[in-house]
Each structure stands twice: as structure tokens, then as C-alpha cells.
Amino acid sequence: MLKPTRATVVGGSIGGLTAALLLHDLGCDVEVYERSGSALDARGAGIAVLDATVRYFVDRGITDPAEICSSTQSIRYLWPDGSVRYEAGHHYRFSSWNTIYRALLACFDDDRYHLGREMVSFRTRGDEVEVGFADGDTRRCDLLVCADGINSLGRESLYPGTSPVYSGYVAYRGTVPERDLSPATFAGLRDAITYQVIPDSHILVYPIPGPDGEVEPGHRLMNFVWYRNVADGAPLDRLLAGRDGTPRRVSLPPGAMADEAIDEMRALADRALAPPIAEVVTTVAEPFAQAVFDIEVPGMAADQVAILGDAAFAVRPHAAAGTAKAADDAWQLAEQLAAWSHDVPEALRSWEQTQLALGRDLLQRCRDIGERSQFRNSWDPGDPALIFGLYGPGN
Numbered sequence: 179m180l181k182p183t184r185a186t187v188v189g190g191s192i193g194g195l196t197a198a199l200l201l202h203d204l205g206c207d208v209e210v211y212e213r214s215g216s217a218l219d220a221r222g223a224g225i226a227v228l229d230a231t232v233r234y235f236v237d238r239g240i241t242d243p244a245e246i247c248s249s250t251q252s253i254r255y256l257w258p259d260g261s262v263r264y265e266a267g268h269h270y271r272f273s274s275w276n277t278i279y280r281a282l283l284a285c286f287d288d289d290r291y292h293l294g295r296e297m298v299s300f301r302t303r304g305d306e307v308e309v310g311f312a313d314g315d316t317r318r319c320d321l322l323v324c325a326d327g328i329n330s331l332g333r334e335s336l337y338p339g340t341s342p343v344y345s346g347y348v349a350y351r352g353t354v355p356e357r358d359l360s361p362a363t364f365a366g367l368r369d370a371i372t373y374q375v376i377p378d379s380h381i382l383v384y385p386i387p388g389p390d391g392e393v394e395p396g397h398r399l400m401n402f403v404w405y406r407n408v409a410d411g412a413p414l415d416r417l418l419a420g421r422d423g424t425p426r427r428v429s430l431p432p433g434a435m436a437d438e439a440i441d442e443m444r445a446l447a448d449r450a451l452a453p454p455i456a457e458v459v460t461t462v463a464e465p466f467a468q469a470v471f472d473i474e475v476p477g478m479a480a481d482q483v484a485i486l487g488d489a490a491f492a493v494r495p496h497a498a499a500g501t502a503k504a505a506d507d508a509w510q511l512a513e514q515l516a517a518w519s520h521d522v523p524e525a526l527r528s529w530e531q532t533q534l535a536l537g538r539d540l541l542q543r544c545r546d547i548g549e550r551s552q553f554r555n556s557w558d559p560g561d562p563a564l565i566f567g568l569y570g571p572g573n
């Protein structure tokens with residue numbers, strides 16, 4: 179019998195875990211190495227969930243998405259006085275990064291998921307890749323999958339200089355238990371994704387599962403994402419440095435935002451946002467922030483090395499497709515590996531073609547939506563282009 183393909187997956191988040199599960203199911207000998215020293219937790223807040231993100235659970239008959247996602251039945255836009263500006267029936271699913279991560283991790287072998295292991299180098303030697311870790315250890319494999327996120331070492335090594343490009347805006351985010359909202363606000367927000375557009379900005383609010391995965395209305399969290407322009411340089415550095423003054427490049431975790439930034443955000447919410455949306459923003463105890471970047475790569479594979487998910491293309495969140503793209507990269511990778519009978523370089527060459535096209539298309543679509551909201555003020559609530567989707571709006 180042929181020896182199984184040895185696969186090393188670097189980055190144990192949604193993209194890396196999906197890839198690891200699919201490669202394992204294909205008969206590969208898979209190990210996952212995650213830099214973070216403790217089980218990833220509380221990473222971000224809510225996410226809109228497209229089919230690819232939960233495809234593993236559905237395809238393998240593991241979990242009904244309804245058990246790990248909340249859902250809404252309409253898209254609603256409010257005017258500043260709280261009256262309805264636009265409403266249309268549309269079904270969306272939402273979850274939290276934690277809920278999806280925990281569900282994926284539960285499907286994977288604990289002994290093959292290594293925390294506190296940071297890849298610091300890799301090099302191709304013949305038809306093997308030798309991966310080096312910060313602790314001095316090395317591992318040889320036939321396939322290295324770099325699912326190592328926005329500051330990917332895999333990307334920087336294969337395509338030096340393809341750095342994240344700051345979009346000019348930041349997402350302020352946070353969650354509040356539904357039970358902490360007033361009855362009127364809970365009733366107004368519980369069944370919809372609720373938007374408000376204000377000059378050079380927009381905000382969206384939607385329910386996500388509770389801290390222990392609760393999906394029943396009343397037991398969930400209400401999540402907000404508010405896109406606000408912050409100039410590059412000192413203003414962005416100051417925001418991300420937070421209360422402890424730590425220099426940060428991408429995000430400011432819950433509990434770290436400076437009091438002045440929280441006060442400014444709450445004051446603007448009270449002045450400019452519709453009452454139910456303002457109540458969510460001002461009730462959140464520990465808001466956090468993530469700078470929004472574009473990353474575009476010229477390629478996604480070389481010999482035995484693939485880069486996927488945010489490591490390859492990081493797109494602005496306006497199609498809510500980041501985790502779906504990472505998962506789709508993983509599904510297509512497994513399909514090509516099977517189609518090429520585990521000939522890794524051939525499989526990666528085919529895979530790269532389709533996934534590059536997908537990444538470029540999504541990047542462009544999300545960049546356009548973001549520019550229209552934040553800089554051109556040309557959002558039309560009824561525009562079908564604004565519907566979430568991976569392959570196209572609503573798809």
C-alpha cells in the first residue's frame with residue numbers, strides 16, 4: 179500500500195481546521211500547528227454564515243446548522259429616528275467564530291492539534307517540505323498548508339512584499355446579551371439584520387448564539403459591527419494601542435479599548451444612530467476594534483506549499499464571506515488532491531487557478547461595496563449587490 183500523504187497544516191482556525199478535517203478524511207496523515215498557546219477563544223464576535231463555512235457539518239451529517247446558528251428573516255434599514263427606511267424578506271444565518279471553531283475542533287483528533295507551536299521557517303527539499311518551529315523542532319511533510327491568517331509567514335515567504343493594505347476604516351464591534359436590552363429594542367432587532375447608513379459609515383446589528391451556543395431568542399447575544407473611517411498613521415496607531423499603549427497592527431481585543439475611544443463611540447451613537455441600534459452600541463461593556471485590510475496574492479501555491487483563507491486573500495467583510503472562502507479553499511484543495519491521486523504539485527497547480535479567480539473576484543466586490551459605503555456615500559439599501567455571498571451576491 180502507498181504511504182499516506184503527510185500534510186502539515188499551519189494555523190488552527192476555521193480555514194486550517196476545515197483543511198485538516200478534509201485531508202484526514204482523504205487518508206492523509208495530518209498534523210495541525212497553531213501558534214496560540216491556549217485553545218483559541220473569544221476570537222472576534224459574530225459572523226454571518228454562508229454555506230461553505232458549515233459545509234463540513236452538513237456534508238458529513240454531523241450537525242444541523244440550525245443547532246449552531248441563529249437566523250433572521252429580513253433585512254431592515256432604519257432612519258436616524260428609528261423609522262424603517264427599507265425592508266425586504268431575506269434569510270440569513272449567523273453564528274460566532276467560537277461556536278464554529280469549537281464545532282470543527284470537536285470533529286478533529288486532539289492528539290493531532292498542537293497549540294503553542296509557531297512555524298518560523300519552511301523550505302522545500304526535493305519532494306518534501308521541512309517546516310521549522312519556534313521551539314527548534316522540525317517536521318517533514320509532502321504538503322504544507324499555510325492557513326496562518328492575515329500576517330501569514332507562508333505568504334510572505336512565497337510572495338515577499340504582498341503586505342496587507344489598510345482600507346482607511348475600522349470595524350468597531352461588540353456583543354450584548356439580548357436579555358440586557360430593553361423589551362422594545364429586543365423586539366425590534368430579534369428577527370432581522372438591521373442596518374443604518376450614515377455619512378462615510380454604516381453599522382449592522384444581528385443576533386448570534388449565546389456564549390454557550392444558545393440559539394433560542396432571548397438567550398442569544400446581539401452583535402454590532404460599525405465601520406468607521408480612521409486615518410492611517412497616528413490616529414489608527416492610537417486607537418489600536420488602546421488603554422495599555424501596546425503597539426498593535428490589526429486588532430484591539432475586548433477590554434483593551436481606551437476609555438476616550440469608548441466615550442467618543444458612545445457619544446456618536448447617541449447622536450447619530452437610531453435608538454435601538456444606539457442602545458446596542460452603548461450597552462456593550464467591552465467593545466473592540468479590527469482594522470480592515472485588503473490582501474491580494476499573485477499566486478497561492480508553489481511545489482508542495484499552499485496558502486489559503488485570509489493568508490492568501492483577505493477581503494473586506496462586506497460579503498460576509500471570509501470564513502466561507504477559507505473553507506472553500508480547503509474543499510477545493512481536497513478535491514484536487516483526490517482528482518490528482520495525491521500528486522501534490524499537480525493538484526496544487528489546478529487548485530490555484532480556481533481559487534485565485536475566486537479570491538480576486540471577491541476582493542474586488544468587497545472593495546467596491548466598502549468604498550461606496552465609507553468614501554463615496556452611494557449605498558442604496560435595495561441594491562442586490564449588497565446581499566452576502568461567496569461566489570456572488572446571494573450565492
Ligand SMILES: Cc1cc2nc3c(=O)[nH]c(=O)nc-3n(C[C@H](O)[C@H](O)[C@H](O)COP(=O)(O)OP(=O)(O)OC[C@H]3O[C@@H](n4cnc5c(N)ncnc54)[C@H](O)[C@@H]3O)c2cc1C
Binds near residue numbers: 212218298326469499
Ligand atoms: C470586522 C470583520 C468582520 C467579519 N465578518 C465576517 C463574517 O460575517 N463572516 C465571515 O465568514 N467572515 C467574517 N470575517 C472574516 C473572517 O474572520 C476571516 O476571513 C477568517 O477568520 C479567516 O480564517 P483563516 O482560518 O483563514 O485565518 P485566521 O482566522 O486569521 O487564523 C489564522 C490562524 O493562524 C495562526 N497562526 C498565524 N501565524 C502562525 C504561525 N506562524 N504558526 C502557527 N500558527 C499561526 C493564528 O494564531 C490563527 O489562529 C470578518 C472579519 C472582520 C475583520
